[in-house]
Amino acid sequence: MNRKTIFSLIAILILFAVFGYEYFLEEETRKEIVNEGEKVKGDTNEYFLPTSSTGQIIHHEGYSLSYNEAHEQAEWVAYELKKSHLSSTNFKRPYFEIDKTVKTGAAHWRNYKDSGYDRGHLCPAGDRKFSKEAHDETFLTSNISPQKHDFNSGVWNRLEQKVRYWANKYDGVFVVTGGVLKGQMKSIGDEEVSVPNQFYKILIDNNTGVTKMIAFLLPHENSNEPLYKFVVSVDKVEKLTGIDFFPELEDSVENQLEASNNYKKWQFY
DNA sequence: CTGCAGGTC
DNA sequence: GACCTGCAG
Numbered sequence: 001m002n003r004k005t006i007f008s009l010i011a012i013l014i015l016f017a018v019f020g021y022e023y024f025l026e027e028e029t030r031k032e033i034v035n036e037g038e039k040v041k042g043d044t045n046e047y048f049l050p051t052s053s054t055g056q057i058i059h060h061e062g063y064s065l066s067y068n069e070a071h072e073q074a075e076w077v078a079y080e081l082k083k084s085h086l087s088s089t090n091f092k093r094p095y096f097e098i099d100k101t102v103k104t105g106a107a108h109w110r111n112y113k114d115s116g117y118d119r120g121h122l123c124p125a126g127d128r129k130f131s132k133e134a135h136d137e138t139f140l141t142s143n144i145s146p147q148k149h150d151f152n153s154g155v156w157n158r159l160e161q162k163v164r165y166w167a168n169k170y171d172g173v174f175v176v177t178g179g180v181l182k183g184q185m186k187s188i189g190d191e192e193v194s195v196p197n198q199f200y201k202i203l204i205d206n207n208t209g210v211t212k213m214i215a216f217l218l219p220h221e222n223s224n225e226p227l228y229k230f231v232v233s234v235d236k237v238e239k240l241t242g243i244d245f246f247p248e249l250e251d252s253v254e255n256q257l258e259a260s261n262n263y264k265k266w267q268f269y
Numbered sequence: 270c271t272g273c274a275g276g277t278c
Numbered sequence: 279g280a281c282c283t284g285c286a287g
Contacts, residue, residue, distance in 0.1 A: 093272085096281075118272060126270060131271040153287045161270070222287095 024147060047102045048174045048204055050076050051244040058101050058142065062134040064122040065142055066243075067099075071181045071194035072107040076243060077122035082172040085131040086164060091136070098181045099142035106142045111189020120147030122177050124160045145179045146188055146195045147220070150156045153223035161229055166266065177201040179220075180240050194222060200237045202245055203266075211249075212265045228268055234258035 049057070052066035053075060063079035094108035096119055112119045124145050128134035137143075146154065167173050179196025186195040193225045201217045217240070234245055235258045246254055 068286075121271085124271085147271095149272065157271050157287090164270095 012190070015156075030053060038116055047248050048080075048246060049078055049176040050176055051247055051250075053242050056102070056104065058099070060101075060137055060140070062128045062137050063143070065122075067104070067106065068181055069104040071185075072111070072191050073140055073181070074122055074178055075181055075241065076176050076178040077143055077177045079123050079127070080174045081127050081163060083166040083168055085127065085130045085172075086168055088192060089129050091125075091129065091132055093125070094136045094139050096139050096141055096144065100228075102142050106140070107144075107189070107193050109141055109144075111191050111193045112144075112146060113189075115146065115188035117146035117195060118149045118189055119144045119150045120152045120156070120249060123175075126160065127164065127175075145199075146193055147199075150222035151218075151220055155218060155225075155227075156199065159216060159218070159227055159230075160266070163201070163203065166203065166205070170266065171207045172205070172207070173207075174204045175201065175205075176245060178241075180217075180237075182240060182242075198240070199210050200241070202234055204246065211253065211257065213246075213260070214263050214266050215261075222228050226268070228263055231261055231263045233261040236261075 049064060050066070054066055054068045056067045056069070058065050058067060065074040065077045067073075068075040098108055109119060119141075121246055122145055123138050125135055125138045128138050161217040163173065163175060168208060178200060179194075179241055180198040180200060181194060181196060181216055183197065185197060187193055197220050200215065200217050204211065204213050204214065205245060206212075213234055214232045215232050215234045215237050216227065217237060218230050237243075238245060238258070246258070249257070
């Protein structure tokens with residue numbers, strides 16, 4: 001074997017090493033963005049996860065969800081919004097992507113194209129701005145529900161901003177949100193993604209001493225009414241959705257908090 | 270912040 | 279389909 005041949009072989013080996021390493025890095029990146037959804041991540045406050053009526057709970061890095069295949073969207077999305085998560089950084093919006101960890105197949109964003117409905121985030125991108133990965137992860141279609149644009153950019157957006165206000169004020173809140181997937185609903189796209197007639201959002205906070213809860217139930221239409229007018233008991237949302245929201249709480253605490261629609265512990269202004 | 274539409278490659 | 283820019287509530 002002459003010297004030229006040896007150099008050629010070494011060069012080829014180096015090329016394989018470099019490309020192999022790059023492929024490895026890409027694999028790692030993919031796992032970060034769309035993990036296998038098998039483990040509860042350290043950042044997920046499992047204690048507050050609701051039950052699933054569909055048997056398909058998925059854990060991502062930045063949020064967990066229960067996917068309802070019949071309606072092609074999550075029945076709930078849950079995550080903790082810590083005070084330290086609040087950030088003013090501005091990431092460019094990525095493209096919506098099918099959530100491959102949904103074994104029954106998550107909806108394609110094409111269902112929403114020209115439907116007249118927004119691809120409405122359940123876990124808002126604005127709540128996951130502490131990292132590019134967490135932000136982009138909210139653009140999985142398992143985190144999306146059809147929403148009227150006026151509603152999404154209006155009263156729903158106001159509520160999401162209020163949640164950020166409370167996360168800052170009360171040093172973090174745990175959030176569960178979704179559409180009410182019951183009754184007669186319109187649907188959009190070839191996969192017939194259901195359009196909920198109501199959306200709910202439930203908050204729990206145990207960071208400031210006494211555990212407190214608040215639940216909102218909003219008709220799927222824009223409104224200029226103040227947000228407190230949409231407050232309901234957690235029990236009411238449970239009856240509507242068939243979901244048990246905080247099963248791990250001690251029963252006496254759970255029963256008392258979930259029956260109440262008193263929002264005096266939550267400061268609105 | 271919340272999003273969509275249109276044009277290019 | 280991916281990517282960019284512009285526009286709207």
